[in-house]
Amino acid sequence: MAVSSASAWPTLPALPDPATSAVMGSGLLEELSYALGGPFxxxxxxxxxxxxxxxxxxxxxxxxxxxxxxxxxxNKAALWVERCAANGAGVDVASVGELREALGHGVRGEHIVVxxxxxxxxxxxxxxxxGTLIAVDALDELDALxxxxLTGSARPARxxxxxxxxxQPHSRFGMDDAELATAMDRCVQAGDAVHMEGFSFHLSGYAVQPRADLAGQxxxxxxxARVLGLEAVRISIGGGLAVSYTDADSWHTFLAGQHSGHYHAGKTFTAxxxxxxxxPAAGAGALRALLAARPEGHRRSLAELLKDSGIALxxxxxxxxLDRAGATVFRIQGVKDRAGYQLLTVDGTSLSLSEQWFNSEFLPDPYLLSRGTDAPAGIHPASVGAATCLESDMLTWRKIPFPRRPRTGDLLVYPNTAGxxxxxxxxxxxDLALPPKVVIDRTERPRPRWRLDRHRT
Structure with a gap:
């Protein structure tokens, strides 16, 4: 049964993305869902x-x-490593498997950081x-490196x-001041066996100024370190460049209006x-803001400090x-009516949206692709559950106000899920199969060109 007004149900529309819209409008997703026999x-x-x-x-x-x-x-797809190789970019890895994957898809060792x-x-x-660059996290790891x-390597360790x-003194990553002093002494003692090229950090959160302050340090x-005879010409700031999935007004309106009544089973979330x-500063904009920021204790911007010191960032x-670089598609395979909303079951699990497994919710509204044009229009709130036997396995606890009544066989497209x-x-x-990944190589064609990703399983 349709609800008379959408104002009762908070929405969070994804920012417009012509490439995703072109794929959804091409008819390809319906064919892929049929051919692949499950979510993708x-x-x-x-x-x-x-x-x-x-x-x-x-x-x-x-x-x-x-x-x-x-x-x-x-993201595990081989595609991204292939794009790094094609564009001369680097890859950050943390295991032998990831390192082999990067090398195997054409990324040079000197363009990899471990x-x-x-x-x-x-x-x-x-x-x-x-010849990769290695971020050393502890003194015993430095000794092992x-x-x-010194034993069997024809090249120094970078x-x-x-x-x-x-x-963030309780972080389990990194070395404190005393450990860093000891580490630098050991690098000096190691001589030509190592090239100590600088420092790195991992910082939780997305605020710009704390990153600028730590980068200045x-x-x-x-x-x-150069006074000790070490090379020290690079600093790494890790990740933490925010992504905007929606506009400011939609985000603030959503946070101000949402409450437990908007979620299946009265689920409660706080901001x-x-x-x-x-x-407000996302992606390259966040990087520009970081470079323009003045680190604490300095009178010049971070960019000026880096240039004057000859240090690479x-x-x-x-x-x-991965912003706007992919989406996730499910087929609705069951519909239940509940008091004032529907409960949909799709052909996959919330493992493919991740946030629920951190006691959170992936909030951008999914798109409904109806199989027929006769689906009743209006405001049809619905939550989305998974095809498993767990009460907690919900893709979307929130009651999404869909513009048409969802029906069995319709597709749900969750936007911007690659990151x-x-x-x-x-x-x-x-024993449900892992959703395959489909690479859309050309979106401007009337029929997009596609292929399966080459990631090993």
């Missing part, structure tokens, strides 16, 4: 290329030397042998030292439970490179 993701490589170029342009405009490494953990804590000996050996470089953020650390789906974005959504937590629960 589609990927848009042109968006990745555009995001990469935008970040590079921000560095160029500021006159700062730098490099962009795609954080591979953000992060993550407590790297095992196999990863260190392969990383040194291939030096040993690796490394940056990872710092514990002073404002790393510039100072590089200058002090702090959600990713910030709107950010490295970054490892994931989500920011940390579509495969971070996927598993073959109930």
């Amino acid at each position: 993701h589609f990927l848009l490589p042109d968006a990745f290329d555009s995001n990469l170029q935008a970040l590079r342009s921000a560095l160029e405009e500021a006159g700062v030397d730098g490099a962009v490494y795609f954080a591979k953990k953000a 992060t993550g804590p407590a790297k095992d000996s196999a990863l260190l050996r392969l990383a040194v042998r291939q 030096v040993t690796t470089a 490394l940056v030292l990872r710092c514990l953020p002073p404002d 790393l510039v100072d650390r590089c200058l002090k 702090g439970d959600f990713y910030p789906y709107h950010s 490295l970054m490892e974005p994931g989500r920011a490179l 940390y959504q579509m495969d971070s937590n996927e598993s073959p629960f109930h």
